[in-house]
Structures are given as structure tokens and as C-alpha cells.
Amino acid sequence: MTKKRQAYYTCSMEAALNVIGGKWKLTILNRLLTGPKRYGELHRSVKGITEKMLTQQLRELEEDQVIARTIYPVVPPRVEYAFTQSGEKLSDVFKALEIWGSNFQHRINPISGNADHDKSCYVLNEEAQPDQLIHNP
Amino acid sequence: MTKKRQAYYTCSMEAALNVIGGKWKLTILNRLLTGPKRYGELHRSVKGITEKMLTQQLRELEEDQVIARTIYPVVPPRVEYAFTQSGEKLSDVFKALEIWGSNFQHRINPISGNADHDKSCYVLNEEAQPDQLIHNP
DNA sequence: GGCATTTCTTACAAAAAAGTACGTACCGAA
DNA sequence: TTCGGTACGTACTTTTTTGTAAGAAATGCC
Numbered sequence: 001m002t003k004k005r006q007a008y009y010t011c012s013m014e015a016a017l018n019v020i021g022g023k024w025k026l027t028i029l030n031r032l033l034t035g036p037k038r039y040g041e042l043h044r045s046v047k048g049i050t051e052k053m054l055t056q057q058l059r060e061l062e063e064d065q066v067i068a069r070t071i072y073p074v075v076p077p078r079v080e081y082a083f084t085q086s087g088e089k090l091s092d093v094f095k096a097l098e099i100w101g102s103n104f105q106h107r108i109n110p111i112s113g114n115a116d117h118d119k120s121c122y123v124l125n126e127e128a129q130p131d132q133l134i135h136n137p
Numbered sequence: 138m139t140k141k142r143q144a145y146y147t148c149s150m151e152a153a154l155n156v157i158g159g160k161w162k163l164t165i166l167n168r169l170l171t172g173p174k175r176y177g178e179l180h181r182s183v184k185g186i187t188e189k190m191l192t193q194q195l196r197e198l199e200e201d202q203v204i205a206r207t208i209y210p211v212v213p214p215r216v217e218y219a220f221t222q223s224g225e226k227l228s229d230v231f232k233a234l235e236i237w238g239s240n241f242q243h244r245i246n247p248i249s250g251n252a253d254h255d256k257s258c259y260v261l262n263e264e265a266q267p268d269q270l271i272h273n274p
Numbered sequence: 275g276g277c278a279t280t281t282c283t284t285a286c287a288a289a290a291a292a293g294t295a296c297g298t299a300c301c302g303a304a
Numbered sequence: 305t306t307c308g309g310t311a312c313g314t315a316c317t318t319t320t321t322t323g324t325a326a327g328a329a330a331t332g333c334c
Contacts, residue, residue, distance in 0.1 A: 011163075011167065011238075012234070012235050012238030012239040012241070012242055013231065013235055013238050014163060014164065014238070015238040015241055015242050016234040016235075016237055016238030017158070017234070019238075019241060020154070021154070021158055022321085023321080023322070024322095026148075026154055027150075030148065038281095039280075039281055039282080040280065043281095050322085050323060050324080051283095052282090052283080052284090052322085052324085053323075054282095055281080055282055055283085064241070065244065071281095074331095075279085075280085075330050075331045075332075076278085076279040076280040076281075076330075076331080076332095077279090077280050077281050077329090077330080078281090079280085079281065079282090086240070086241065086244060089237055089240065092233045092237065093233040093234055093237050094150065095233075096230040096232075096233040096234075097149070097150045097230055098149050098153075099229070100153055100226055100229065100230050101148075101149030101152040101153030101154075101156075103223070104149070104152055104153060104223065105149055105152050107202065107223060159291085159292095160291080160292070161292095175310090175311095176310075177310065177311080180311095187292085187294080188311080188312070188313095189292085189293075189294085189312090189313080190291095190293080191312095192313080193292090208311095212300050212301045212302070212309090212310085213300070213301080213302095213309045213310040213311080214309090215310075215311090216310085216311065
């Protein structure tokens with residue numbers, strides 16, 4: 001999402017989605033939930049992402065003040081990314097998303113457990129119980 | 138988002154984002170928060186959206202069982218869209234998004250009030266107070 | 275000097291999403 | 305018989321996003 005990155009929205013939710021949207025943003029932020037991470041760690045952790053994409057998404061998140069970038073003046077370079085105060089507040093959104101998404105998954109695909117669930121993904125402690133199947137009347 | 142619409146995800150959040158993501162989804166769902174809406178109503182309400190996009194997004198939301206489509210066999214046709222049970226649960230996510238997005242907006246652009254705020258947007262009753270500005274140390 | 279390590283850039287190509295423009299069906303009313 | 309209103313569908317173009325591949329800087333170590 002090299003998105004327009006406009007500063008004005010007609011709706012707060014759209015603003016939020018612009019920050020969170022994009023193919024890798026949630027996954028990256030997810031990794032940061034367990035604490036600050038180095039560029040390389042993120043790169044290994046978010047599997048499939050290219051360096052270009054990682055850098056780009058991190059820049060955007062930084063621009064949106066969701067994460068902060070700390071450069072240690074060493075060689076080879078060491079750069080760490082961590083949530084800002086504002087970014088940490090996103091955890092509420094994450095929790096809601098996680099709960100709903102979990103239910104959604106169970107509904108769409110009730111058989112498969114979490115067989116191929118990404119272990120490095122943030123998961124709620126509380127068991128998010130799948131709700132019953134909804135049948136179209 | 139004619140997205141891949143894959144059924145398996147490694148992360149519930151990604152699943153959720155796939156349902157919610159896309160340029161118009163949130164806006165459309167937002168409108169449905171105040172009750173079932175007809176196709177035409179949505180078209181007028183979600184300003185800027187084309188009929189093709191509206192139809193497409195509605196189809197995807199329906200496919201994901203977030204909304205339900207009711208056809209009344211009359212002429213001219215009357216079609217209504219409404220949240221499913223599952224879709225209604227998204228309101229938690231909306232609330233979290235709305236709160237966070239609102240704070241985000243105030244932080245990014247603290248001066249402008251809600252001058253050009255879309256009146257047909259769902260807004261929380263409770264005042265979402267902007268948090269203080271965060272300065273990069 | 276040449277190499278390794280880490281964190282990025284940049285130019286270019288491919289894929290995905292969104293937009294444009296126009297067409298269709300239905301049936302009652304004029 | 306043509307027209308109006310509603311809810312779409314479809315072919316094609318444009319824009320946006322993502323991916324590929326390569327390079328670059330800084331410095332300690334062999």
C-alpha cells in the first residue's frame with residue numbers, strides 16, 4: 001500500500017484502515033506485540049515479505065507514528081522497531097480483530113484446526129470460541 | 138479488492154483484514170450499522186462509489202457471510218442488504234477502529250475539527266477524546 | 275585489499291484492484 | 305410503444321500495489 005497517504009478522511013475508520021491496511025502491516029505489527037524487533041528479525045519472522053516491502057511498510061507505519069525507529073550507531077547497523085504509545089493502543093483493535101477473525105475462520109472452515117497456524121502470530125489467551133454456524137434461511 | 142479470497146490464513150487477523158479490507162468495505166458496512174439498506178440507498182450514501190464496485194463489494198461481503206441479501210420479487214426490483222449475526226459482531230471491531238482512528242486523526246491533524254466529517258458515518262456516542270500529542274524523543 | 279554483515283535504495287516488471295462506459299432485464303404507466 | 309426506475313453485468317482501461325533483482329554504505333577482520 002504505497003497508498004495516497006492522505007491526511008484527511010471523512011471517517012475515522014477509513015483513517016484507521018489506511019494505517020492498518022496493506023498486505024503486510026498487520027503481520028508486522030503483530031510481531032511487534034511481543035516487544036521491539038530488529039529489521040532482520042522482522043524479515044525472518046514475517047515470512048514471504050521482501051526487504052523492499054518490509055522497509056516500505058515500516059516507513060509508513062513510522063510516518064503514521066504507530067511505530068518508532070531506533071538506530072544504533074554501530075557497524076554493521078542495528079535498527080530496532082517498536083510500538084509508540086499510540087501504536088500500543090492498537091492492541092484493542094487487534095484483540096477485536098483477532099476474536100472476530102477467529103470466529104470467521106471457524107465458520108468458513110470449521111474442520112481444520114490451527115494446523116498451519118503461524119506460531120509467531122499473536123493469539124489471544126482467552127479462548128475465542130467459534131460461534132455457531134449461521135445458515136442462510 | 139478482487140483479492141485472492143483464499144479460505145486459509147495463517148493468522149486470524151489476516152482473515153479479518155481480508156474481509157474488511159478494500160477501499161469500500163468499511164464504508165459500506167458502516168452504513169449498514171444503522172439498519173438494512175437498499176442497493177440504491179447505499180449507492181447514494183457511499184459517495185464516490187461506482188455501481189460496479191458497490192455490487193462487487195456487496196457480493197464479497199455476502200460470500201463472507203458478513204451481510205445478507207434479500208430480494209423482494211417486485212418490479213422495479215427491491216434488494217436489501219443487512220448484517221448477518223456474524224457481521225453484527227464486527228461492531229466491536231468497528232468501535233475499536235473508530236476510537237483509535239479518531240485519536241489518530243486528531244494526532245495527525247489536531248487543528249481541523251470534524252469540518253468535513255461525513256455525516257452519514259457511524260460515530261460512537263461516547264466522546265473519543267484525542268490523546269496527547271506524542272513527540273519523538 | 276577483499277570479504278562479511280546489516281539495513282536499506284532504486285529501477286523496472288508483474289499483478290491486483292479500481293474506474294469507465296455501456297448494456298440488460300423486468301413490468302407497469304403514459 | 306416507448307419510457308422510467310432499480311439493480312445489476314461485462315469488456316476494457318487506468319491506477320495502485322506488490323514483487324524482482326541488483327547495488328550501496330560503513331567498518332572490523334583476515
